[in-house]
Amino acid sequence: MNPSTSSEPRSPGALLARRVALGVSIAASVALAIAACTAPPAPRGPTAASASGAAATAAAGAAPVADAYPTRVWWGDEHVHSGWSGDAGLAGTILSPEDAVRFVRGEELTSNTGQKAKLAQPLDWVVVTDHSDAMGVINEVRAGAPEFLADPTSKRWGEMMKEGGEAGQKAAREAVTAQANGRLPKPFMDPKWMVSAWEKTIDVMERYDEPGRFTAFIGYEWTSNAVAGDNLHRNVIFRDGGARARQVLPLTTFQSRDPATLWAWLAAYETKTGGKVLAIPHNGNLSNGRMFEEKTYDGGAIDRAWAEARARWEPLFELYQYKGQSEAHPALSPTDEFARFELWDTANLDGVAKKPGMLRTEYWREALGAGLRLQGSLGVNPFRLGAVAGTDTHTGLSAPIEDDFWGKFPSNEPSPDRWERVYKKEQSGYVRRDWTLGAQGYTGVWAVANTREALWDAMMRRETYATSGPRITVRFFGGWDFVDAEMQGPDLVAAGYSRGVPMGGSLRGAKGRRPTFLVAATKAPGGANLDRAQVVKGWVDASGKQHERIWDVAWSDADRRRPVRGKVPPVGDTVDLARATYTNDIGATELFAHFEDPEFDPRQRAFYYLRVLEIPTPRWTAFDAVRYGVKPTADVTMKQQERAATSPIWYDPA
Amino acid sequence: MRRLRSLLAEPLLHFLLLGAALFAVYRRVAPGGESRRIVLRAPQVAGIADEFRSTWGREPSAAELDALVESAVRDEIAWREGVALGLDRDDPVIRRRVRQKLEVMTEESLAAPPPGDRELEAWLAGHPDAFRRPARVTWQQVLVAPGDGRGVDVDGRTAAIRAALARGEPAVSLGENTLLPRRGDDVGLDLVARDFGPGFAESLGGLPLGEWSGPVASGVGLHLVRVERRTPASMPPLEEVRAAVARELEADRRRRALEESYRRLRAEYDVVVETAPAAGAGE
Numbered sequence: 003m004n005p006s007t008s009s010e011p012r013s014p015g016a017l018l019a020r021r022v023a024l025g026v027s028i029a030a031s032v033a034l035a036i037a038a039c040t041a042p043p044a045p046r047g048p049t050a051a052s053a054s055g056a057a058a059t060a061a062a063g064a065a066p067v068a069d070a071y072p073t074r075v076w077w078g079d080e081h082v083h084s085g086w087s088g089d090a091g092l093a094g095t096i097l098s099p100e101d102a103v104r105f106v107r108g109e110e111l112t113s114n115t116g117q118k119a120k121l122a123q124p125l126d127w128v129v130v131t132d133h134s135d136a137m138g139v140i141n142e143v144r145a146g147a148p149e150f151l152a153d154p155t156s157k158r159w160g161e162m163m164k165e166g167g168e169a170g171q172k173a174a175r176e177a178v179t180a181q182a183n184g185r186l187p188k189p190f191m192d193p194k195w196m197v198s199a200w201e202k203t204i205d206v207m208e209r210y211d212e213p214g215r216f217t218a219f220i221g222y223e224w225t226s227n228a229v230a231g232d233n234l235h236r237n238v239i240f241r242d243g244g245a246r247a248r249q250v251l252p253l254t255t256f257q258s259r260d261p262a263t264l265w266a267w268l269a270a271y272e273t274k275t276g277g278k279v280l281a282i283p284h285n286g287n288l289s290n291g292r293m294f295e296e297k298t299y300d301g302g303a304i305d306r307a308w309a310e311a312r313a314r315w316e317p318l319f320e321l322y323q324y325k326g327q328s329e330a331h332p333a334l335s336p337t338d339e340f341a342r343f344e345l346w347d348t349a350n351l352d353g354v355a356k357k358p359g360m361l362r363t364e365y366w367r368e369a370l371g372a373g374l375r376l377q378g379s380l381g382v383n384p385f386r387l388g389a390v391a392g393t394d395t396h397t398g399l400s401a402p403i404e405d406d407f408w409g410k411f412p413s414n415e416p417s418p419d420r421w422e423r424v425y426k427k428e429q430s431g432y433v434r435r436d437w438t439l440g441a442q443g444y445t446g447v448w449a450v451a452n453t454r455e456a457l458w459d460a461m462m463r464r465e466t467y468a469t470s471g472p473r474i475t476v477r478f479f480g481g482w483d484f485v486d487a488e489m490q491g492p493d494l495v496a497a498g499y500s501r502g503v504p505m506g507g508s509l510r511g512a513k514g515r516r517p518t519f520l521v522a523a524t525k526a527p528g529g530a531n532l533d534r535a536q537v538v539k540g541w542v543d544a545s546g547k548q549h550e551r552i553w554d555v556a557w558s559d560a561d562r563r564r565p566v567r568g569k570v571p572p573v574g575d576t577v578d579l580a581r582a583t584y585t586n587d588i589g590a591t592e593l594f595a596h597f598e599d600p601e602f603d604p605r606q607r608a609f610y611y612l613r614v615l616e617i618p619t620p621r622w623t624a625f626d627a628v629r630y631g632v633k634p635t636a637d638v639t640m641k642q643q644e645r646a647a648t649s650p651i652w653y654d655p656a
Numbered sequence: 657m658r659r660l661r662s663l664l665a666e667p668l669l670h671f672l673l674l675g676a677a678l679f680a681v682y683r684r685v686a687p688g689g690e691s692r693r694i695v696l697r698a699p700q701v702a703g704i705a706d707e708f709r710s711t712w713g714r715e716p717s718a719a720e721l722d723a724l725v726e727s728a729v730r731d732e733i734a735w736r737e738g739v740a741l742g743l744d745r746d747d748p749v750i751r752r753r754v755r756q757k758l759e760v761m762t763e764e765s766l767a768a769p770p771p772g773d774r775e776l777e778a779w780l781a782g783h784p785d786a787f788r789r790p791a792r793v794t795w796q797q798v799l800v801a802p803g804d805g806r807g808v809d810v811d812g813r814t815a816a817i818r819a820a821l822a823r824g825e826p827a828v829s830l831g832e833n834t835l836l837p838r839r840g841d842d843v844g845l846d847l848v849a850r851d852f853g854p855g856f857a858e859s860l861g862g863l864p865l866g867e868w869s870g871p872v873a874s875g876v877g878l879h880l881v882r883v884e885r886r887t888p889a890s891m892p893p894l895e896e897v898r899a900a901v902a903r904e905l906e907a908d909r910r911r912r913a914l915e916e917s918y919r920r921l922r923a924e925y926d927v928v929v930e931t932a933p934a935a936g937a938g939e
Contacts, residue, residue, distance in 0.1 A: 073837075074847075091752045100907065123850075202760070209903045251710040267712065274713035475835060475851075490833055522835045527853040527875025531803070591802035591876050592834055 071499045072448035072465065076217075076457060077473055078127035079106065079400040080282060080445055081237055081323060081392025083223070085114075086199055087132040090396035094412040097398030099130045099203050103210045103218055106400050114412040119399055122406065123473070125444075126452050127217035129392075130203065131237045134222045134252035200252060204244045211243070213453040220244065222252040224281070226259040228299075231352025233288035234261055236316070237392070238268070241458035242277035249275050260299035265311040280462060282390060284320035286328040286369070290350040291360030293328075294369040294385060296376065309376060309384035318461060319366050321468040321647055322391040322443030324402070324410045329389075329468075329647055330367040338552055339569070340615060340643065344440035344470070353428035370650060371540040371548035374607040377654075378546065388464025388506045388649030389611070391443030402471040404644075405582070407441040407622040414439060418630035421623050421638060437638045441622045442470035446646070448504060464506025467612075467648040474532070475524040478505045478612040480651035484518040489594040494520050505612070506649035510656065512604035517653055521555055521595040523614040523646070530616040531589025533558060533573040533643060537597050541608040555597045558590035558617075575618045577641045582620040582628040589617040609650035616644045694732050696725065704728060759914060766913040771905050773894070779905045780894055786904060787897050790846040793860055794885040796839035798831035800870070802877040810878060814871055817880055821868060827882070836876060842887070852876065861886070 084102045085095040095114050097105075105111050108124030204220055211218040219239050226234040240247050253267040261283075268279050286293030298304055321329040326346030335341045349355050362368055366387060373385030393400045397415060399408040407416075414420045414436045421437040428434060446467045449460035460466065467476050477494060481502025488497040498504060498520050509517055525532050534557035540550045554570040557563060563571050576585040593614070602608075624640040627633065634640070704724050708716040716724065744750050771779075780787055798817055801808040817830050828838050836851055849857035853875025863869045863883050871878035894901065 085756065088749070091749075091756060094752075104907075209899075212900065249710070250713070251707060253711060257711070270713040473850075477835060494835070524835045524876060527851065527856075529875070586803055587806075594833055594835075 070450075071495075072450050072460065072504075073495070075446040075448055075473075075475055076126040076452050077444050077446055078125050078129070078217070078457075079392045079395075079402075080129045080131070080219075080221075080239065080390050081223075081284065081320065081394045082106075082128055082130050082398070082400050083132055083394070083396045084130060084398040086203070087223075087396060088135065089133070090398075090411070093396060095397055098206075099132065099398075100206045100210075102130050102398040102400070103128060103206060105398065107210070107216055111399070113399060113408065113415055114397055115415045115417075117416060119401070119408060121401065122403070125400070127219065127447075127457055128400065129219040129221040129237065129239050130207065131221045131223040132199075132203065133225045134254045135225055135256065198251075201248065204247050208244045211454065214451060217452055217454050217457055219454060219458070220247045224253055224255065224264050226255045226261065226264075227351060228259055228289075228292055231288075231350040231354055232290045232292045233285040233351045234259070234283070234292060235285060236261065236264055236281040236283050237320070238264075238279060238281050239458065239461070240277065240279050241454055242275065242279075243454070246275040246277035262299060262308065262311065265315045268315050269311075278458065278462075280317060280458070281315050282318045282320055283316055284323060284328075284392070284394065285325055285351075286319070286364040286366065287326050287331075287346050288349075288351045289364055290354060290356055291363045294363040294365075294372060296363070296372065304376075304380065304384070306380050306382055309380045309382040312384040313382055313386050317386065317388055317464055318390045318466065318649075319369070319387040320392055321366055321389050322402075322440070322470045323394040324439050324442065325394060326438075326440060327442070327470075328365055331361050331365045333361055334365060334368050335550060338550075340613075340645070343642065343645070344442065346434075346438065348430065348432050348434070349428040353426050353430075353434075355428065355430040367538065367540060367550065368548070370609050370611075371542065371550065374540070374542045374609065375546050375548060377607060378542065383652075386464075386652065388461075388466050389468040389647050390445040390461070390466050391468035391470070392445065393443070402442045402444060404441050404471065404620060404622045405625045407625075409436070410439055416626070416629075418626075418632050421626055421632070421634050437623050437634060440470070442644075444469050444471060444473065446473070446476065464649040465504050467505060467646055469646040470642075470644045472526040472529050472616060472644050472646075474526055474529075474614055474616070474646045476505075476612060476614055476646050476648055477520070477522040478648045478651065479503065479520040480507065480509050480517055480610065480653075481520075482509070482512075482515040482518060484520050484596055486596045488520055489522070489596050494522055494594070503651060505651060508652045508654060510654045512602070512653075512655070514604075516602045517599050517610070517651075519555075519595075519597040519599075519610065519612075519651070521593070521597060521612055523556075523593045523612075525589075525591050525616070530584060530619045530644070531558065531586045531591060532593050533589055533615040533617050534570060535593045535595060536613045536615070537610055538613055538647075539599065539608060539610050541603075541606045543606060551601070552613075553597065555595035556593040558593070559588055573617050575641070577618050577620055577624075579620065579624050579627070579640055582624045584617070584619050586617070605655055607655065608653040610653070611650040612646075612648045614646045618643050691736075694729055696728060700728075701725060762914055762917045763910050766910070766917065768909065771902055771909075775905065776898065776901045777894055780891075780897065780901050783904065784891055787892060787901065789890050789892055790844040791861060791889040792842050792844050792887040793848065793883050794839075794841050794843075795848075795860060795881065795883045796827050797836070797879040797881050798827050798838070799834045799836065799876075800831060800878045800880055802832060804873070805871070805878045810871060814880065818868060821880075831880070832877070834877070842885070852879075 082102050083090045083095075084099045085091045085097050086099060087095075097111065097114060101111055105119065106121065106125040106128045108121055110118055110120040113119045200222075203222075207218040207220045209218075210216065220242070221237060221239045224236045224238055226236075228234055238252070250271050253264055257263065264281060268281060271277065271279050283293060296304060298308060319328070321327060322344070327344045330338055330341045331345070331347060332338065332341040347356060347361065363372075366389070369385040370387065373383040373387070376385070377383035393402050394410065395401070395408070396411050397408055399415075401408040409415045409420065413423060414425075421435065423436045425434045425436050425438065446469060447457050447460045448465040449456040467478075477498065479494070479498030479502045481498070483501065484497060488494055502520070503509065519537060521535050521537070523532055523535055534554050537553045537555050538550065539553070540548065542548055554565070557570050558573060563573070565571075574588045576587055578584070599608075599610070618641050621640055621642045623634055623638050627640070701721075705716055705721060708720065708724060738744065798821075800813050800817060801810055813831075820830050821827060840848065845857045845860065848860060856872060856874035856879075859872055860881065860883055863872075863881060865883055865886065868880050868882045870880045872881050873879075
């Protein structure tokens, strides 16, 4: 039997979870006095003291009006390009950063191809991440001009700019402020004095950021492709408002393609402004082995300082997006029957073919394990990566929605033949077509309020999860003494925060105990039912070898789904491709589990994350086929099992 | 004849002809001696240093500044030579950039003074849906059955839960396990809709106050629902939404101005769009 095979749940909790999922028990608990939405923070038990500060941070980061701990998940996209990204503009995207924000807020827009577009469910937050390279094409004109001498303010600014340095910057800032308030002196109304694209992006985010209602993050994408299309891209997200972000210009790859340079830039930003910023790497799947390579950009040996910098600035990784998933690959996880999902594993961004061995340093799950191993040799885990997802749309329209997918570029906005259009002819001769684009994903953030500060803090402590699109609610807590009875909804959350750590946290020092976990998931309201919840564990043995194992901890239809040789059989399939529909005759609306690691070895570093799968549903290609009456070829994927994956909870013996 | 053909196939000839052609083009378009002068004025050099400072938060070293200045010179030379060769023409990247710049320029140049209170009031009154505060409820729910209750004795469960409630058992201890909020205190119906689905939130608006109703179907299951208090949707006064109203009004203003500007420009052009000849016509 393969050591990584998922097995029959051994804990009574998992068995109980089956009953709950089946709905045979109207579970009545006597301890449900606390409603989740109004619960005060329970006193922290003695075990929590040995855990990391994740839960403590949750409470400490609360604004005065915010809840004591996160009671609501806030949905957003950390990866959106508008027509101001050079490649998007070239591809015909005319929507601006402002359009992109208005769209996710739920406004109807006219798309780049003249179609009406509107999100059925608006988002709570967004980061517009236009490429920094060539973003500033609309540059300020700094040189003085005679017409300014007539106006006193203009004259003063002109002199300051001539002086250069701080004075020049101050003049520019004053001009920007005046521009934002419509108080520019007349000569400045001359288009030559346009503010830069960066300034304008900040203006837009400032206008649309409404604390408590909608969060518009200031951000950009640093787009390093190494030498030729090895995707080392990072989304840079600021916690701060315009006053700080305006003090800097985004880093471009004209300056450097080495991620360590970006970390230095992030550090310089924080030192200069007193602000906070983080970076999210994405598309390891298109990096041709370079995203998680265990050497420096220039090929040198990595050391503790390198690992510290990476861990410090990059707390998260993007698992799902239009150009495929980077969660796990079937070749690396052969016993994971769900890893074969939205794979882009043939080449890098430029179509340069992938060689054997490259996969190992491209995918998140493998990197999480490598991080544990490197922690042993370097003293620091450089890959302590939580889970997020975004679209990477280049249309200004964030729509990772199967029946309302707006494509990555204007050429794959809805049309009868978009499924077969050529996305890229790769070096190997493989012709990648638009049908391989995946309509995914979104990030769920457990934060105490919908504000830049609260959401960003939650991202920094990794209290986040990635979904391929559906708004599945997922809770995952780790602790040392959770019991079955605590699977009850409100109890689970209160117990989770008071005696354990949420997703993204750490457990330390087993002291003879085993890690226990509380698991809960609710399907997207009105969406597809859930198939199963799985705990994915990775660890490193004494010889430094990485292992993984997947446990099904709760699943639907338990009466007819007995595990066979350690695996829960497939949930079934109600998809009707002729009509692009499915039914919820199978699956569960909610899943609960209490899980205790039966193979726990207190000497081994480990990570645990939760993955929740929906029942099979039609893919966007199936909706297109019905909508346009077209018949995609047999190689086109027409259905899928959408999913959510949480940030891990780490176990550290020390 | 054969000799001519082999001569025509000779790569050297191609090279020479191409060279001659390029030279001819170059002679015609190359900038004259006087324009072969590149001057980076002090403010421009200062600007380069400023940009470095803005990016890195420190002064560039002399070597760094030299490299940046040299790069600017190189840019300028490449630009002049490239334009002389017509490389800017018919380049979709450049055309797109120029259009973007022109549109941003137009927006900037049309910037009007900030809207006054009367305009803002009118906008608010004209777009109530965009600013209306959602109705709020204080309520609780008990999950009777997941999904649509298929295969479950919904009536029996409902009766049992109602009986327990009548005995005074706390609602939070009854019904199916769920992660959904069991109660909400003065919570907006927009948030209820996120958790339970829009139809369910809407139905809360019509239930009698202070008593258990249902089962009511949500996007997750069937619920017994008790609404304690309801605050109807309301229009906020301008003071509370001034920034958002101004933003919406100005965004609309910019869009219209841009369209109007394009309309006027287009009217100045004589646009002829030739349609492709019908299939079968012509040769």
